Amino acid sequence: MMLTIKAIDSAKPKDKAYKLPDFESLYLYITPSGTKSWRYDYQFNGKRKTLTIGKYPYISLSDARNEKELAKQLLAHGKDPSFERKKSALLANVERDNTFKSIASEWHSSKKSTWSKKYANEIISIFERDIFPYIGNEPITKIKPLEMLTVLKAIESRGALEIAKKARMRCGEVFRYAIITGRAEVNPTAELSSAMAKTQSKNFPFLATDAEMSEFLNALKGYSGNILTRYATMLLIYTVPRTIELLTLKWSDINFEQKLATIDEEVVKKDRVHLIPLATQSIEILKFLQPITGHGEYVFPNRNHPSKPMSNGAILHVIRRLGFANRASGHGFRHQFSSILNEHGFNSDWIEKQLNHEEGSVRGIYNHAQYLEGRREMMQWYADYIDNLTD
Structure with missing residues (x-):
């Protein structure tokens, strides 16, 4: 006979625990203290086992x-x-512990030793102000692209486009960290850049998409003007120095064996030289140019005054002739470089070092050696990435 709610409620404790059977080995187990819990007996692999379902009345009869x-x-x-019940409980506990906030905090702790205190505080402030209040307590595996986009759009809505962009890139790093450490499988920020507002400098226009960059590179490939300015533009894209740093580059600054270019302190206007790792593509350009300008001092000499470097306006002239005036700029290539590498999860300190952004300090000088090998790998990856955009 199957149990009824009346029979369950009227059942009293006894000196010893006893069972009130329901149907098909389901029963209510009643202890001397009066605790009532549901249990189910079954056979698995020839052994009798018992599944504890839960306490009554929290778990009803139905x-x-x-x-x-x-x-x-x-x-x-x-x-x-x-x-299966124990496994589900364990996964639920893991999911509860692996919230976005907990993993983001762990990621931040692992990164902050490589950042300045000011920058580390800036990043955690963005999370605490704009991210954690909305998705901080959610299991990281449950966060979907639309939810992530909604959070980022809220930042954009107050006009903070640069902060929204930085938040997207840093959240992406958190998700990639979770994937690497086995606590997530998907990065919901991966495809969000196209859905967000573009931040474009009025003074330094840049090519905001791969399609635009591909269009520019293919136009540059077919450029029929001065060959030196064409290769100067290509080398600027591969190496991303400031335009004046590239155009004042001397042959004595190039170390083909070490695949390095050294920008002098006077050029960078800081208290140390700037080292630029050269990808294979950059080395090939320099070796091509060596028979042409290698007899002089500058890699890119002025056409009318060979003892002087090429004019700063030379690359801008190429950009204009290709029909990209107000769409691209020398400085814009640096902006694009930063965006692409940050989106692909490269070490932000390597990127800043390559752009020569950090202050001239003991830490900065030390980091030249600390980051050089990482930057070599990064610059080769970027040169290959650029080549893949060319037909």
């Missing part, structure tokens, strides 16, 4: 019967209901 049916389905598929 809920207990539903849980029993679910257990029967698991058994029909060769699965142990007790083991």
